[in-house]
Amino acid sequence: MDTTEARATSYEVLERFLAGYWTPRTRANYRFILIRWLDWCHGRGYDALGGADAVALETFIAELKTAGYAPNTIVGRVSAISAFYRWCVREQLVVRNPVELIRRPARPTESSTTSLTRHQLTDWLAAAEVRGGAWWAAAMLLGLNGLRCGELIACNVEDLGNHSWHHTLKLTTTKGDRPTVVALAPPTMQAVAVAIEGRDRGPLLVNRAGRRMTPYNIQYLVAALARDAATPVHLTPHGLRHSAITIGLNAGVSLRDMQDFARHADPKTTRRYDRSRHALNRHATYAIAHYLAGGN
Numbered sequence: 001m002d003t004t005e006a007r008a009t010s011y012e013v014l015e016r017f018l019a020g021y022w023t024p025r026t027r028a029n030y031r032f033i034l035i036r037w038l039d040w041c042h043g044r045g046y047d048a049l050g051g052a053d054a055v056a057l058e059t060f061i062a063e064l065k066t067a068g069y070a071p072n073t074i075v076g077r078v079s080a081i082s083a084f085y086r087w088c089v090r091e092q093l094v095v096r097n098p099v100e101l102i103r104r105p106a107r108p109t110e111s112s113t114t115s116l117t118r119h120q121l122t123d124w125l126a127a128a129e130v131r132g133g134a135w136w137a138a139a140m141l142l143g144l145n146g147l148r149c150g151e152l153i154a155c156n157v158e159d160l161g162n163h164s165w166h167h168t169l170k171l172t173t174t175k176g177d178r179p180t181v182v183a184l185a186p187p188t189m190q191a192v193a194v195a196i197e198g199r200d201r202g203p204l205l206v207n208r209a210g211r212r213m214t215p216y217n218i219q220y221l222v223a224a225l226a227r228d229a230a231t232p233v234h235l236t237p238h239g240l241r242h243s244a245i246t247i248g249l250n251a252g253v254s255l256r257d258m259q260d261f262a263r264h265a266d267p268k269t270t271r272r273y274d275r276s277r278h279a280l281n282r283h284a285t286y287a288i289a290h291y292l293a294g295g296n
Contacts, residue, residue, distance in 0.1 A: 033080040054101035115242035137195035140188040146244035155204040220269035245273040
């Protein structure tokens with residue numbers, strides 16, 4: 001098979017692989033990563049299906065590191081490549097997954113995302129309450145529920161509900177595309193009620209133009225509220241998610257429940273978000289000593 005034919009065949013195979021994922025966002029993410037891998041292979045004379053071996057993959061990873069890609073980005077790309085070749089092995093298109101022949105890059109045990117302390121988050125939420133409206137609701141959903149930016153802006157008024165005397169919000173756009181329902185604390189529901197102003201349908205959060213909030217709107221309000229609250233760190237929407245998870249674990253919420261709260265498939269991911277995981281005041285030795293002394 002000549003280079004041109006190999007190139008065309010690999011992209012056709014990629015589309016067949018992507019067809020197995022029914023959610024558009026998952027397909028888009030995999031397509032973004034894998035097209036770059038296929039382009040890289042063909043640009044260096046490798047047949048992506050028949051000639052991409054461990055040496056090619058390690059060279060690709062080394063170039064990503066040299067280009068300054070973050071470790072998490074590299075791990076994500078290698079995982080997507082591995083998923084593609086696992087499928088190819090199952091379809092008998094290749095003999096072996098080249099990712100199995102290398103030592104995968106390690107994902108950092110600590111996240112570099114900046115988060116807030118308990119008191120800083122309290123001040124940030126107070127600044128949001130002063131602003132009021134959709135800003136207050138957005139802040140509560142980010143800070144108390146740890147929603148991802150994409151999840152937040154996709155919510156509609158119709159997604160609000162009640163279950164067993166709990167206020168709820170259905171998330172239809174989540175990582176992994178698994179719809180889920182989250183509980184809303186009373187202060188959050190109070191802020192949401194102010195934001196929707198009696199509306200019974202349409203976007204949950206709207207901007208000043210009356211349209212659905214965008215990622216830019218969320219990033220702007222997070223930074224503006226950080227200035228209002230004199231927050232001494234560079235804060236992002238994802239940093240608020242880290243904050244919520246860390247504060248929940250500090251408050252005594254179990255890792256199992258925080259994993260469900262964060263909607264993480266792996267508890268190791270939840271632990272990476274915990275910025276206080278090495279705090280000595282949470283060391284198990286104190287609980288053991290207290291229990292042996294007759295405490296409950």
